[in-house]
Amino acid sequence: MSFSEELRNANLETWQAAVGHRFVDELWAGSVDRAVLARYLEQDFQFCDAFLALMGGAVATCDDAAARVVHGRQIGLVAGDEHEFFLSSFATLGVSAAEPVLAEPTRGFLELMNSARKNASYTEILAVLLVAEWLYLDWATREQEPPADPIAREWIELHRGPAFEAWVDFLKAELDRAVQGSGHVTRVTRRFAEAVELELAFFEAAYAD
Numbered sequence: 001m002s003f004s005e006e007l008r009n010a011n012l013e014t015w016q017a018a019v020g021h022r023f024v025d026e027l028w029a030g031s032v033d034r035a036v037l038a039r040y041l042e043q044d045f046q047f048c049d050a051f052l053a054l055m056g057g058a059v060a061t062c063d064d065a066a067a068r069v070v071h072g073r074q075i076g077l078v079a080g081d082e083h084e085f086f087l088s089s090f091a092t093l094g095v096s097a098a099e100p101v102l103a104e105p106t107r108g109f110l111e112l113m114n115s116a117r118k119n120a121s122y123t124e125i126l127a128v129l130l131v132a133e134w135l136y137l138d139w140a141t142r143e144q145e146p147p148a149d150p151i152a153r154e155w156i157e158l159h160r161g162p163a164f165e166a167w168v169d170f171l172k173a174e175l176d177r178a179v180q181g182s183g184h185v186t187r188v189t190r191r192f193a194e195a196v197e198l199e200l201a202f203f204e205a206a207y208a209d
Helices: 003-010 012-019 022-029 034-045 047-061 065-093 104-118 122-140 150-157 162-178 185-205
Strands: none
Touching: 003 012, 003 122, 003 162, 003 185, 012 122, 012 185, 022 034, 022 150, 022 185, 034 047, 034 065, 034 150, 034 185, 047 065, 047 104, 047 122, 065 150, 065 162, 104 122, 104 185, 122 162, 122 185
């Protein structure tokens, strides 16, 4: 079993609670209350800048030229298709893209991403990136027809498919490679676990007024 798989297994109960969360079920059914969906997307949008900075940190700290290119290409996708999704969804939902009051899990995830980036540790950056992308791939990959609702459908499609699977596989392989001999196993393990806990809390927060 790879190191990345060991990390996921060590946090499996929380991971599965997030992947099978009520929000995910309702998203797939196309039945998410519009207020809940708006609240979720407003909070998720607050990650965009910090997430891009974190990905930039991966580019800056990566020790492999070929891997650096993969990171760089993914930044373009996040800054393009995903960013445009938020803006078009806000227009449809009639909500503002201005900064809302941050929910506690949102604030916690921002602090986690910024801390990992400022530490300039490639392995810690990878751990946070991997949770954010792998857990979303898990909930977005189901053997059922995507919902008719265009916002829910596009959000699902952004987080699955061959290209996104290849990106997640790359992050897993990079973490498995980079952690060897780094002396960062304890810190990476802590970052990974904290990110999983925050992902679950983030879904929960969408239902809180």
